[in-house]
Amino acid sequence: MATCAEILRSEFPEIDGQVFDYVTGVLHSGSADFESVDDLVEAVGELLQEVSGDSKDDASIRAVCQRMYNTLRLAEPQSQGNSQVLLDAPIQLSKITENYDCGTNLPGLLKREQSSTVNAKKLEKAEARLKAKQEKRSEKDTLKTSNPLVLEEASASQAGSRKESRLESSGKNKSYDVRIENFDVSFGDRVLLAGADVNLAWGRRYGLVGRNGLGKTTLLKMLATRSLRVPAHISLLHVEQEVAGDDTPALQSVLESDTVREDLLQRERELSAQIAAGRAEGSESAQLAEIYAKLEEIEADKAPARASVILAGLGFTPKMQQQPTREFSGGWRMRLALARALFARPDLLLLDEPTNMLDVRAILWLENYLQTWPSTILVVSHDRNFLNAIATDIIHLHSQRLDGYRGDFETFIKTKQERLLNQQREYEAQQQYRQHIQVFIDRFRYNANRASQVQSKLKMLEKLPELKPVDKELEVVMKFPDGFEKFSPPILQLDEVGENGAGKSTMLKLLMGDLTPVRGIRHAHRNLKIGYFSQHHVEQLDLNVSAVELLSRKFPGRPEEEYRHQLGRYGISGELAVRPVASLSGGQKSRVAFAQMTMPCPNFYILDEPTNHLDMETIEALGCALNNFRGGVILVSHDERFIRLVCQELWVCEGGGVTRVEGGFDQYRALLQEQFRREGFL
Template sequence: MITLRNVTLRRGAKVVLDAVSATINPGEKVGLVGRNGAGKSSLFGLLDGSLHEDAGEFNVPAQWRLGQVAQHMPETDEGATAFVLAGDTRLMEVRAALTAAEEANDGMAIAHAHADLADAGEHDAVPRAQTLILGLGFQVHELDQPVNSFSGGWRMRLQLARALMAPSDLLLLDEPTNHLDLDALVWLEGWLQRYAGTLLVISHDREFLDAVTNVTLHIERQKLTRYGGNYSAFETLRAQQLELQQASFSKQQEKIAHLQKFIDRFKAKASKAKQAQSRVKALERIERIAPVLADAEFSFEFKEPANLPNPMLAISDAVLGYGEKVILRSVNRSVLAGQRIGILGANGQGKSTLVKTIAREIPALAGTLTEGKGLHIGYFAQQELDVLSQESNPLEHMIRLARDVGPEAREQELRNFLGSFNFTGDMVQQAVGTMSGGEKARLVLAMIVWQRPNLLLLDEPTNHLDLATREALSIALNEFEGTVLLVSHDRSLLRSVCDEFWLVGRGEVKPFDGDLDDYQKYLLEESRRLREAARVAAATPAPTAAPAVNPQALRKADAATRQQLAARTKPLKKELAQVEARMAQLNAEKAALEQDLSGTLPPDAIADAGRRLKAALQALEQAEERWLELSGEIERIEAA
């Protein structure tokens, strides 16, 4: 297990952790939460060995293998599959040993290397790597494309796949969802739920944390507090804890005031001096309870739109894309005043193309877009953070905006406005290039709010926002009187803001009849459909002239084929059903053990439950692997 005992950690002169203690048991999945700058990444540095404690005792089992996403952007012409495969360092070492043995013509070493390769999973290494790549949203034809041919966000997905490929006992993930869309996010959740090792994850996506974690570590004011349960459980427990602390503090303050009043009243009277002195000593002995010092919550609101045209926008028979590349056809949609629309769809299907066309960033290739009179669009795009002038400061950005777009304002008014977005004091003069991603995102939001739009187009607005700012954005959008079109992988934001959805996929835009849970089921079905289409395309031979066929003979041949197929697949399907039953049993056992671990157990019971949970997870992983093998074998037989 991982243990911290009275650990103090400094970054320069700043104390990040002050005499903290915590224990992380094998197999636990831990969410690390706290405000930006609280020290979450510093704790990761302690765990991966890049930082060292300044005081106290810190221990990670020496035999544990560490998995972590490299933060640098990969620059290589290596193919995507080969790049991800190289994440399995053990496999790469054994392959190198085999090559060396073959060059030395050492028969014994060659035999040992082949045995080691089998132990390292050589037989299914490439399929495992490609499963990770496809799960994170890549297409089949991209499996062997050079890494450098992908954009930055896709290359970071390959870094994530490479980290997942590496065998590990401890996996550290710092904001793994930032470069993912919703379909890849759902896949990653499933993968992490099956991960058998110990997981620590930093994320500002509450639904992701709820799905993959069963323990929460909270960093606040240099202290580290452990809570049993996922993020929602943590919020509930912390609220109860703060309420109890405040009640105890208030009660203690009343007692102190009562003692102090007696001392002040009687300390000068000789007849009461002894009693007064005893109360002074009692006052000194009281261990003071700290008051609840709530952090100032960030909040903002969108200004009331000057007008609300209805309909705001009408799209008729539109063809959308770039240049000669058509992405969406026959788009016929209307946007009405007050609608809150979530735009869903797998990556690359055209969500951003649709939003950019509505935002006037790119023209429609055909058809018409009719805007309502007085339409005023506020557009937040991921690349907007890069469009900000890196040398300019927030105040200069606002002065230019007020001059070029309006409304005009005095400098003090602009300073006050920036202050409402937490740009206070010298921060209004800080160069944007030195700011964090979250600060840049807040500046873009401030600039949109200033323009007083009646239609908000938001394309992944939460990527750099912490949980508090995401909550503020959700509240502001719900109070906004205009119309919202939202693209986001943050399901909590989508659930709280949107009351209808559009689905972008297969070259069209249509209403989605369902909620986000239905959409996740749709994603799984779509993934299966694409895999089947790719398998059929790979197995289909080139067309040739077909000879004349006797229909009766064809029917007899089909019947015989079906009988043979049933005979070959029956034992496999029987075993598949047994494996599914075993998986259901293991999932129930896993849920029960996680529930036990989230409660208050004695240390020996915690250790025993942790061992049983790890065994159950390993058995579940083996069962799932067998399920995949059986399913694949049945598919191959049926395809043949």
């Protein structure tokens, strides 16, 4: 293959020597920047067009650039042995021409005395473009070096009507319904929603469901940041981050979330101080009376009691309500964030997996509380019982669109199955009809007497709507490797363990041997191999590497196919397995944690809230996997359906002790409901 220099000489025999040196210098020093032929055309195409005059059109110039681009790619491995003499860097032609009276009279023009036909300014322009591209690449390389994890960002776009825009700008839109039509949501290069519609009617409670990684959390964020247009007069709150810790008592933190009340109280204090100090000018008394009227209207005096009831329902004792927020753990601060949102009563409340942070008692209280919620709720949840208790509507995210269903989750399941069945029937019926028409067309296509009928049938086919077969979601299957062998009891035993804390975390640490009991004995079988899934499993993962690399570091020396096979057992396959773990959804991170936990084939599992962030299909698959596992399982969970699916015994940890509930979950739920009635929550 000819070299780039030879291609230039043959295609442009009249090329100036200086221009020739410039172009070959660009090709040599900037070859790494040419990711495609378009980049090469952008760098030197305009110059070559000027050199050719009218002898070559744009397509011809591009063809020449394509030949040189191919040569550069093929020559990359042996570039050091290239025989052509090239410059180390592009010549700054603008500086050379400064030494000449005429910017077009250049030296070294192939031993000919003539004026250059190339505009020096175009050379400068080409040089500037190349320099900018090199600087951009350098910045990107520096960013990769200093921060190897560069996460994608979500974005949203939507079509809007002029009527809606005029109504919004005029301030005449008084509706509290949220209607967003024909919008797209992307996460990096991945399209999550395309041409989607969402309609949230005032006062209804919507459950948003769908498989892990499809964009449910991203959609909530697009609404919360108003990247998707929510009318400006509609207040909204997104419970996403925990409350920052400081010296503010928990109860006061909740009260401060009602900014209207806080502003009125602050103004009331200022006016009262002015009047008491004798600095009032006459109008203060009238303003104060107006503020008192507004405070009475919003029942400001009842606010502390209402805030206290919300906190108590979420598990805060009277003593805890007076504690500074900095003294609470992250989980309790998330509960505090939920309490603030419930107290503030926004027009649109956005909740993302609210039951993840709550125990069974708090979940039951929240179900009862939200059933009388006065405004609109959009909640992402994989807790079927919770959705059955609070949802008036279900929004199903799948296939880059949103489908709405009236009713709770169980109603959604039945209606969806009926829809899919009807859709499949319509598709099959249309396929048979199409085939019937096609048979007629094929039979009489060349029959002159039937030509008009054939044409009529062809038009009928064209007018038929394009129905699609049912888009069936892949079944989720999980399987725990069976490392079980029969042990003679006891396998794992705690005897007369003294109080060393008040909760489940302490019990789990005692079982695993991470804590030594203050009294009593822990006995474990010598062949016991425990697999532990932490409630905070993400903290155990290196987010900067891919799932495959994560397993290879944890369990080195195995072929990559084995790591991929292990991840595939839990639904992390293909491109997901090589993406940074940080870019995965919460449920996908959980699946990676399961793959890591089960790799050594434990014979006993201790699972702390394993269903957090998992979609419903994966929760069902996890339950089946645990039921098929022949080893031992201790499960900490607040997911009622999952407990019923997996557990044979129910133990409640509270008050520094562990008690077996003989009647199972039904008995425990009844005890909690009775407790709510006694405490006045029901």
